[in-house]
Amino acid sequence: MSLVVCQFDGWVQVRLATNPDPTDEPRGVSGYTFALPGEPDLDRILRTANPVAPRTHGPPIGVFVRTVNIDGFTIIGHPLVGAQLDLLGEPRFESVNEVMMEQGEEPLEPFDVQLVQGGFRLQRRAFLDPSQPDATVYTVPRALLEPRRAQVTLATTILQEATGGSDPVAFRRAKLALLQADYKVATDPIQRAGLGRRISELENNDPNDHRTVSMEFIESRHYDLNGPTALADPAGWLAGLDTFQTFACDVVMGAWDSDALSAYYTGTLALPTH
Amino acid sequence: MTATQLSAVLDRPALPPIRTREELIDALGTAAELEHAILCQYLFAAFSIERMSPALSPADSELARTFMLQILSIARQEMEHLGIVTNLLIAVGASPNFDRPNLPLQRDYFAVDLPLALMPFGDEFFKITAQLEAPCTDPSAPSPFITSVEAIYARLRDAFEWLGGPGGPLATTLFLGANDPQISNADFGATPTQVWYSLTLLPVVDLPSALTAIDLIRTQGEGATAHDPNSHFALVRSMKAQWDALSPESRAALKKPVAHNPLTRERGDVDPNATCAVLRDPRAVALARVANRAYELLLLLLARLYGRNDATAADRDMYRKYAFFPLMTIVVRPLAEILTDLPAGDGEHCATCTFEIDGPIRTFPDRATFQIQLGERLSHLADELAAIAAMPGVSPRLEFVAKNVAYVRDRVIAYAATPAGAL
Numbered sequence: 236m237s238l239v240v241c242q243f244d245g246w247v248q249v250r251l252a253t254n255p256d257p258t259d260e261p262r263g264v265s266g267y268t269f270a271l272p273g274e275p276d277l278d279r280i281l282r283t284a285n286p287v288a289p290r291t292h293g294p295p296i297g298v299f300v301r302t303v304n305i306d307g308f309t310i311i312g313h314p315l316v317g318a319q320l321d322l323l324g325e326p327r328f329e330s331v332n333e334v335m336m337e338q339g340e341e342p343l344e345p346f347d348v349q350l351v352q353g354g355f356r357l358q359r360r361a362f363l364d365p366s367q368p369d370a371t372v373y374t375v376p377r378a379l380l381e382p383r384r385a386q387v388t389l390a391t392t393i394l395q396e397a398t399g400g401s402d403p404v405a406f407r408r409a410k411l412a413l414l415q416a417d418y419k420v421a422t423d424p425i426q427r428a429g430l431g432r433r434i435s436e437l438e439n440n441d442p443n444d445h446r447t448v449s450m451e452f453i454e455s456r457h458y459d460l461n462g463p464t465a466l467a468d469p470a471g472w473l474a475g476l477d478t479f480q481t482f483a484c485d486v487v488m489g490a491w492d493s494d495a496l497s498a499y500y501t502g503t504l505a506l507p508t509h
Numbered sequence: 510m511t512a513t514q515l516s517a518v519l520d521r522p523a524l525p526p527i528r529t530r531e532e533l534i535d536a537l538g539t540a541a542e543l544e545h546a547i548l549c550q551y552l553f554a555a556f557s558i559e560r561m562s563p564a565l566s567p568a569d570s571e572l573a574r575t576f577m578l579q580i581l582s583i584a585r586q587e588m589e590h591l592g593i594v595t596n597l598l599i600a601v602g603a604s605p606n607f608d609r610p611n612l613p614l615q616r617d618y619f620a621v622d623l624p625l626a627l628m629p630f631g632d633e634f635f636k637i638t639a640q641l642e643a644p645c646t647d648p649s650a651p652s653p654f655i656t657s658v659e660a661i662y663a664r665l666r667d668a669f670e671w672l673g674g675p676g677g678p679l680a681t682t683l684f685l686g687a688n689d690p691q692i693s694n695a696d697f698g699a700t701p702t703q704v705w706y707s708l709t710l711l712p713v714v715d716l717p718s719a720l721t722a723i724d725l726i727r728t729q730g731e732g733a734t735a736h737d738p739n740s741h742f743a744l745v746r747s748m749k750a751q752w753d754a755l756s757p758e759s760r761a762a763l764k765k766p767v768a769h770n771p772l773t774r775e776r777g778d779v780d781p782n783a784t785c786a787v788l789r790d791p792r793a794v795a796l797a798r799v800a801n802r803a804y805e806l807l808l809l810l811l812a813r814l815y816g817r818n819d820a821t822a823a824d825r826d827m828y829r830k831y832a833f834f835p836l837m838t839i840v841v842r843p844l845a846e847i848l849t850d851l852p853a854g855d856g857e858h859c860a861t862c863t864f865e866i867d868g869p870i871r872t873f874p875d876r877a878t879f880q881i882q883l884g885e886r887l888s889h890l891a892d893e894l895a896a897i898a899a900m901p902g903v904s905p906r907l908e909f910v911a912k913n914v915a916y917v918r919d920r921v922i923a924y925a926a927t928p929a930g931a932l
Binding site for chain 2: 255256258259262263264265269272273335424427428432441443445
């Protein structure tokens with residue numbers, strides 16, 4: 236038996252309202268995230284691809300396999316390197332203003348992973364309760380929800396990995412300068428209104444403010460993919476994949492850029508094979 | 510006319526300085542009720558702003574959001590003031606006070622000569638807040654009335670210094686409740702002076718911390734100088750300047766058609782000379798009443814959070830967890846917003862939150878009986894919200910609120926059934 240471990244990273248988009256706005260606030264008012272003029276309503280969906288109304292000077296959205304290890308050895312040129320990792324089913328963070336869990340620790344539901352590379356496709360979901368596939372965060376027993384709670388730490392490691400810098404204040408200051416330059420030449424009223432909002436948010440650069448501190452939040456979550464496996468593997472890249480076992484997926488989210496509504500997403504997907 | 514001249518005209522003596530603990534507790538209780546009423550005024554105005562109409566230009570839409578953001582931010586600081594006054598009450602050995610008179614306030618209630626009424630955003634709102642937030646030229650001047658919020662705190666500051674200062678009659682005993690539970694930044698994982706969500710909740714344990722707390726309130730709000738751009742006075746003045754610069758069409762587009770001083774029924778405890786509007790639409794009346802019950806429940810939780818009682822640390826964590834986020838953010842505010850989608854029933858206005866309180870906010874001495882009643886109240890709320898959500902023409906958003914209240918109810922009941930209490 237061998238264990239194929241795909242390490243992935245990239246940027247995701249999360250267009251969500253933040254406390255103390257209600258979870259279902261569509262535009263953002265009293266939190267620190269907003270839908271700008273001309274943008275659709277906030278929707279709380281974590282997107283690994285096809286971002287909605289991506290903002291200027293934001294990171295490229297997309298998560299990809301960077302390395303593949305088999306039994307601890309890095310396989311140079313493994314065909315899964317470069318595969319796109321997607322989360323299907325419009326996953327949303329389900330804090331619900333702390334009805335479920337504290338913001339930052341809340342579950343992301345559903346968690347349904349897909350790897351795609353050319354004609355290869357692997358998809359499997361981590362059900363909250365495999366015996367009740369329709370269970371939601373509202374209906375599942377707390378004992379099954381608690382394992383979805385994120386471990387949250389405060390550090391600059393992910394920020395450094397994602398952006399090459401470890402100072403959130405400097406990151407925001409640099410972004411502010413870019414947007415101020417854009418504002419000077421912008422003439423479209425919708426664009427100017429949006430830039431004005433982004434600039435006023437970035438001008439709040441207090442190192443203790445949520446906007447800044449949250450760049451150092453590191454949220455770690457573990458999932459056991461336990462649903463039915465869908466596999467299209469014409470070249471046998473994952474020959475002998477053991478679908479009777481769960482697949483462990485560990486993910487870390489950090490470097491939350493509240494201006495771009497984007498975060499860095501990195502982790503591993505472990506695939507047991509016979 | 511100055512306060513002193515007013516005193517002479519009315520042949521009424523000026524309010525005496527506070528010279529005993531019971532007078533101090535009464536004055537702190539009044540301050541708490543006034544802060545509470547003022548924060549309701551701001552919340553009411555914020556919820557009357559139209560920010561999502563397609564008739565708004567992009568710039569006006571952003572301005573509407575900024576107005577609402579700033580007013581909610583001021584409201585949160587008024588909540589902070591209420592929290593700090595409650596800490597002061599606890600520190601001097603009193604219980605918390607989350608009662609308040611209904612609005613519009615009857616003239617001369619508490620010897621207050623301040624405009625306390627529910628006015629929608631716009632000219633009327635700016636008129637009353639300009640008076641409310643205006644710096645007082647001489648807050649220590651003798652007066653038969655409280656004519657500024659700053660004067661309240663000037664009087665309280667003098668009382669603390671006189672009673673608890675060196676040589677004062679209560680120099681060693683004023684802070685009887687210094688070790689009793691208060692709510693401060695530490696309860697939210699914030700550093701002692703950190704500003705989070707526009708708030709800094711300062712604990713009160715002795716004379717210096719009491720004076721610091723009072724000074725924070727004065728500096729943040731009504732007592733700030735006109736030169737402080739972050740004071741409530743300056744923020745309101747800045748908003749008014751922006752409002753005045755708008756075209757009549759933009760002003761009209763930024764306002765929901767909210768009536769002045771809405772009520773769910775005729776009341777004898779509000780200013781009889783003020784114009785009030787009783788909601789008539791049955792859905793609006795039902796939802797406004799439930800919203801008031803949700804708001805009352807939030808106050809009951811706060812009343813259990815402060816001061817000495819038999820609540821365990823886990824109980825307090827639960828009260829805090831549900832009061833400060835779900836009840837404020839995913840229940841009371843959405844209900845206030847959903848109400849404005851309903852008609853008032855007079856053919857002219859939309860409905861809105863009325864912020865009525867139907868009785869005193871009781872403090873429950875026993876954890877077991879409180880938790881049973883907490884579960885009962887949440888059950889009633891969840892059931893009534895679900896029933897109103899099923900009525901025609903009610904926003905589907907209400908179903909989401911009902912679902913979340915039901916979830917909180919189930920968690921609270923499960924908590925109460927666990928001997929040690931665990932969420």
